Amino acid sequence: MKPFRKGDGERSGLFTRRALLLGGVQGILLSALAGRLYQLQVIETHRFATLAEENRINLRLLPPSRGMIFDRTGQPLAVNRNNFRAMATSDRGRGADVLVERLDQILNLGETERNRLLRDLKRSRNAQPVVVRENLGWEDVARIEFNAPDLPGVFIDLGQSRDYPEGELMSHIVGYTGRVSDEDLAGRDDPVLQLATMRFGKKGVERSLEDDLRGRAGAVQVEVNAVGRVVRELDRTEGQPGSNALLTIDLDLQRFAAEKMKQHQSGSVVVLDVITGDVLVMASTPGFDPSTFARGITHSEWRDLLDNPERPLHNKAIAGVYPPGSTYKMVTALAALESKAIDPYTRLPCVGYLELGSIKFHCWLKGGHGSTNVVEAIAGSCDCFFYEAARRAGVDRISDMATRLGFGRQSDLGLPGESAGNQPTRAWKQEKVGKPWQHGDTFNLGIGQGYMNCTPLQLAIMTARLANGGYEVQPNLLLAKATPREELGPPPPRSKPAAPSLRLNPQHLAMIRDGMNQVVNSGLGTANQLRVRDPALAFAGKTGTAQVKRITERERDMGITQAQLPWHLRHHALFVCYGPVDNPRYACAVIVEHGMAGGATAGPIGRDVLVETMKRDPSRRSDRFRKMASR
């Protein structure tokens, strides 16, 4: 220890020992650092590399543009409109409070919007953007861009929102879209549904064709920085827009029918092509404005729609159920004929009522029809004939025939909310009412009253099946699913339904149709005033007036008329018809809620719509088709 011998050798000796100890400790600690680096950078490097990539790379879905909806002539029913929306991202709500505060100052969000946005931001996963506000004007866009430095994670996004050019007219058929709900997600694992901007069909065709209209999402890989701002795009896969849908509805005809319905408070018109099952018209009044849903309906608007007694949200053509009344008599007649309970020559008496035990079953015609056969009974709508015919045929045969003609079950239409109506049977009454079937029930069923009820669509289906010679046509709303660039050719001509035959005796069918013909075209018919002189447009039909409320003996005696009753207790007015009478192509069913008398209220509407439909048939339509396809 040469250097330390100058006087303080002792001190330096101790110093050296302890300094070396200290140096040793420092060496060990530095080695520990090296060991830690080895652990992080060699042993666990893959894990951390992955984490770094996850930090950096953000997969964003590109929402596909939703398929558009057209009527059969190519007129737009649902289209997409450009929509500038402000979007915001935040990493699991970090800094969300400040951000929302600033956005409030710029856009004037208001209390509820602020809370909604804050909640969305905190719930957003993987920094997926959430919507701040839709449908921004230029001024708002400019203000956000101007303040961009103070708004980390906020950007303007050009999206699309749904527009319904026909509004109320097509509201029930086309429906509307809304935010994706948890129920909508059930069974669908399409990741695009997680996007805040995504809309999902809630009603009508928007709902029934949701999976076709939606399309496939594209994806873009972007590099983002710590506040979620996109630095650059790394990779992009284009999505596929949803298929367009061409509906069978004829928009002009639909408008015509809706115009005719306007004079009445509430009701429905359905027109079917009896060969193809195409639904040409499906009007339900009143309707609603689907754009209120597209922009987000307010609570009070929603309550108003729900509380309205005319039920504007209801598509009455498929969801409204009514007793068919006399329009059901064709079913009773056909059931009786097919089961040989009566034959074409059977004549039954009518004195104005029929007694069953102590109960009197009245005919609508006070003095009675006298003796009638089945054709005359349909033409005059004789109740007594059908009481007796129903008694002879029995409930089982009637129900069976009704089911074959489309009652008591949902059609293949596919629209959400369709009702099956109710086709009562013995078993049904035992189960639901807890009492066995009575003869009186059969009497009521024979004239379409009592437990029986059905939708306007079912009446149209029945009429179509009678008119097309007994083929089990199904209503059909979708003419074609078409991708945007696909050209649409004219539909294949069909003269005979492709649907299976119901195997009804043609002679019996002919008698039913003869009866319906006489309803309109014979002096004895209940709707003779509706007769059309032009033989090319002549049609057949059947009136119906369905009781909402039982008519008591007292009222009958006092002669209280329907017009004296409050609106909601008046009879429903029904009318079914088909035409042209000797080569049927179209069937139409009309219900005017509480319209009092079928022939007087529903009849003219049915006639006008059916005649208009026939006028448009068929060559002219295919002309337009060719024109559209060549565009």
Add this chain to the structure above:
Amino acid sequence: MSSTALDAPAPVGFAERIWRINWGLALVLTAIAGVGVLALYSAAGGRFEPWASRHAVRYGAAFILMLTVALIHPKVWLAMAWPIYIVSLALLVAVDLIGKIGMGAQRWLVIGPMQIQPSEIAKVAVILVLARYYHGLRKEQASQFLYTLPPLLVILAPVALVMVQPDLGTAMMVLMAGGALLFVAGVRLWMFLVAAAGAVASLPIAWSFMHEYQRKRVLTFLDPDRDPLGAGYHITQSKIAIGSGGLFGKGFLKGTQSSLNFLPEKQTDFIFTTFVEEWGMVGAFVLLALFALVLVWGFSIAFRSQHHFGRLLALGVTAMMFLYVFINSAMVMGLLPVVGVPLPLVSNGGTAMVSVMFACGLLIGVNVYRDAQLPRTR
């Protein structure tokens, strides 16, 4: 490292003094500062502004300061130790009263255009005073309890003032550097054991005095996954950056974690992370090796000094350097709580650079004047 040539004391000329400056050490320091320029250039996204260019200029100035300090005779420092210490205490009091608040603590004092961090001066001042104090004691005195009380006060006064700011990292550094000096000066080992036991016993009390953010840091350190997006965010992101760098790094200017701002404080406390993400374990080892070289140089200078003041001064500076490097890098690797200690000569920041280079000047001065005859002042 033989010093037999110095056996015969001879008057040492100015040229000889220049020659005795540890130019190798100066080169290593410059290399470290060069790493700093590189890392800061990258942290600014491949630009010299705002950090790298200033860092280089600042280092140039600090380098001249270091050489100047190195050529000042130790007797000056012996005489100046207490005044410097008193001034630094006064500045610490001033900063507690009127200091500028930054990062949740009062650390800065604004004098004209300058912003100074008195705690950085205090680190050097404590080393100077302790070295002077033990230079004046005989070995028996140094080991006595009573003689240990004044140095304890010398250490604890600035520690307390720094704690108030609050700046836990600097307080720990002063405490540990002071402790290292007491250790090598010959304080009995049982006293350290008692102090350690006392420290452990007072932990709950310290806990109750800690600020909320400090407690959070400690808790976060103990379990970083407790709150991965809140207080643990910094540690987690730093570990991701270091780990994803791998063996050879992502390449210069290619660090995603720092360029995309996932790293907090990437130009100051987390500069090590920025560097290591891009240069990998190889780069980290090179940087740590450079620091280790500085330490080895420091120890050898301490051993070669023929006066006790020089020995203690050199060792104190070396201990301080070590603490800087260790605390900072252990912190960014998730081995220690985040306590705000910069990486010397690499992190952006003026006062730390000046105080580190000043200390290095003292260290080199010990070598330049290793054979100086210093009287015991007592």
